[in-house]
Amino acid sequence: MTQVGNDINSLESLQFEFAEIEAATNRFAADNRIGKGGFGEVYKGILLDGQEIAVKRLTSSSGQGAVEFKNEVHVIAKLQHRNLVRLLGFCLEDEEKILIFEYVPNKSLDYFLFDPQKRKLLSWSQRQKIIKGVARGILYLHEDSRLKIIHRDLKPSDVLLDGNMNPKISDFGMARIVSVDQIEENTCTIVGTYGYISP
Structure with missing residues (x-):
């Protein structure tokens, strides 16, 4: 950390x-x-x-x-x-x-993805909107914010959905701040959730 x-x-x-x-x-x-x-x-x-x-x-x-x-x-x-x-x-x-x-009222993305009934509530256009929003948030963290931040544990339960089903990335407890000009990062410690850890 x-x-x-x-x-x-x-x-x-x-x-x-x-x-x-x-x-x-x-x-x-x-x-x-x-x-x-x-x-x-x-x-x-x-x-x-x-x-x-x-x-x-x-x-x-x-x-x-x-x-x-x-x-x-x-x-x-x-x-x-x-x-x-x-x-x-x-x-x-x-x-x-x-x-x-x-407060973000529609819970997290995993609530919809992993429930067979709730999954049906997500139209393809909503899914595309969620993907684009998550990508915008990650781009901001990596390139556009005052701090260059690597989340290190992004998974569906960390993507909250507001009243209009707009995604909001949460849970920065394992985030790492890296220097603005840094393009690589090495770590000796594996962090994150299995199934979602970067290769």
């Missing part, structure tokens, strides 16, 4: 209080849980102003430590693209490590 130079304190304007997040998710109620991943659980929440949010609550045993958490916050906070999920803030209190994102 690449160390980032900026300390998380430089992102104070994005910091939420734990009590605010706890209230928004109704104390992380089970009926607000919308997903579960390797690093923790994701909940739907509603802030006091009525804004819907997605809350990624990392478990202490998740394997994502402070370095990975800081990396994800630092990376996502700098990214602005219509095909990337938008970070609204974070919470780092006691043992709690929480990321707050825009």
Whole structure:
């Protein structure tokens, strides 16, 4: 995992209080849980102003430590693209490590691809639109953003679909920042999800 130079304190304007997040998710109620991943659980929440949010609550045993958490916050906070999920803030209190994102209502691409009934809901034009959007997001990460970023774990569950079925790439916990002029990257550690790891 690449160390980032900026300390998380430089992102104070994005910091939420734990009590605010706890209230928004109704104390992380089970009926607000919308997903579960390797690093923790994701909940739907509603802030006091009525804004819907997605809350990624990392478990202490998740394997994502402070370095990975800081990396994800630092990376996502700098990214602005219509095909990337938008970070609204974070919470780092006691043992709690929480990321707050825009809420994307249509779940993830895997929800549609791997369910025989839901798969039928995706027309060929929608599939093409999703593919183009993911490609635009990756092009932005690799070529057009202020930071050159390699996602390193892109899979259907990391492609969220908004109300108009526009794709938004998410989950930058394993992302690596590389220098702008770098065209190759070597690593000694294999990361990612089997079946989706680059050759």
